[in-house]
Amino acid sequence: xxxxxxxxxxxxxxxxxxxxxxxxxxxxxxxxxxxxxxxxxxxxxxxxxxxxxxxxxxxxxxxxxxxxxxxxxxxxxxxxxxxxxxxxxxxxxxxxxxxxxxxxxxxxxxx
Amino acid sequence: xxxxxxxxxxxxxxxxxxxxxxxxxxxxxxxxxxxxxxxxxxxxxxxxxxxxxxxxxxxxxxxxxxxxxxxxxxxxxxxxxxxxxxxxxxxxxxxxxxxxxxxxxxxxxxxxxxxxxxxxxxxxxxxxxxxxxxxxxxxxxxxxxxxxxxxxxxxxxxxxxxxxxxxxxxxxxxxxxxxxxxxxxxxxxxxxxxxxxxxx
Ligand SMILES: [Zn+2]
Ligand SMILES: [Zn+2]
Numbered sequence: 001x002x003x004x005x006x007x008x009x010x011x012x013x014x015x016x017x018x019x020x021x022x023x024x025x026x027x028x029x030x031x032x033x034x035x036x037x038x039x040x041x042x043x044x045x046x047x048x049x050x051x052x053x054x055x056x057x058x059x060x061x062x063x064x065x066x067x068x069x070x071x072x073x074x075x076x077x078x079x080x081x082x083x084x085x086x087x088x089x090x091x092x093x094x095x096x097x098x099x100x101x102x103x104x105x106x107x108x109x110x111x
Numbered sequence: 112x113x114x115x116x117x118x119x120x121x122x123x124x125x126x127x128x129x130x131x132x133x134x135x136x137x138x139x140x141x142x143x144x145x146x147x148x149x150x151x152x153x154x155x156x157x158x159x160x161x162x163x164x165x166x167x168x169x170x171x172x173x174x175x176x177x178x179x180x181x182x183x184x185x186x187x188x189x190x191x192x193x194x195x196x197x198x199x200x201x202x203x204x205x206x207x208x209x210x211x212x213x214x215x216x217x218x219x220x221x222x223x224x225x226x227x228x229x230x231x232x233x234x235x236x237x238x239x240x241x242x243x244x245x246x247x248x249x250x251x252x253x254x255x256x257x258x259x260x261x262x263x264x265x266x267x268x269x270x271x272x273x274x275x276x277x278x279x280x281x282x283x284x285x286x287x288x289x290x291x292x293x294x295x296x297x298x299x300x301x302x303x304x305x306x307x308x309x310x311x
Contacts, residue, residue, distance in 0.1 A: 065251055067236075067252065079241070080226050080239070080241060083241040083242065084241060085238060085239060085240075085241045085251060086238060086239050086241075087236050087237070087238040087251055087252055088236060088237040088238065089234075089235070089236045089252070090235070090237075091235060099252070102234065102252055102253050102254075103252065105253075105254060106249075106250075106251070106252065106253060106254035
């Protein structure tokens with residue numbers, strides 16, 4: 001299962017980006033095989049509809065869950081209808097690495 | 112967001128047909144569909160009639176919940192003519208299934224459900240449950256089972272909450288939705304009907 005994390009930078013040491021549509025990077029983590037992909041957010045500077053475009057991008061990558069600091073009012077129903085889970089973490093001190101380690105623990109004990 | 116930018120934002124949203132905001136359905140149906148029994152021979156398999164959620168909801172509003180078309184259109188957040196069209200289509204489909212002995216399948220359409228939201232006491236994250244038919248037992252981030260369900264959406268930022276309106280389904284009276292106060296606990300000042308939520 002693929003999980004996307006919004007990131008402030010292009011390394012795993014980067015902190016969670018609190019914005020969804022306007023985040024700097026998306027980091028996807030595949031809990032089945034541990035693959036990590038870092039994708040620059042092409043909509044980072046887009047003024048309108050960045051959220052909707054980011055949803056499209058992530059759903060094309062078959063992401064099942066997204067971790068970010070917030071999701072806008074327009075994004076929520078889109079993710080709801082795509083059945084993509086939203087996980088909101090209002091704590092921007094956590095690094096992408098820390099979050100991946102948490103996920104790794106959670107999804108390895110499920111098997 | 113100040114008032115003028117809010118206005119622009121709304122104007123913009125109105126003229127952007129590409130960005131379709133899915134409509135809301137208040138109560139998802141209990142079943143996936145209906146099957147006729149008795150007379151259809153196995154060899155004669157007819158295509159099912161596909162009733163989308165909007166049609167299901169439109170029919171329920173009018174013929175089960177007994178709202179009139181005006182009230183129902185406000186509650187479904189569609190125009191009155193749109194409501195009438197959806198409702199007519201629902202009735203025609205059901206009549207077709209009844210008369211021809213076809214199955215009825217209730218399908219998604221352009222709707223979404225307000226998914227339930229949870230809070231994890233262990234890692235402090237908020238998360239929704241996108242699978243309406245399965246229950247949630249653990250945090251999707253840290254795996255803790257110390258989770259509790261929210262009953263109001265506190266995860267959308269304040270300015271968005273303020274865009275929501277409470278509407279009187281009877282006379283159309285609207286007021287700004289107050290955060291944390293369920294609309295149905297408030298009554299219309301002119302006709303005393305419990306208010307319902309309407310999103311912008
Ligand atoms: Zn947790
Ligand atoms: Zn009223």
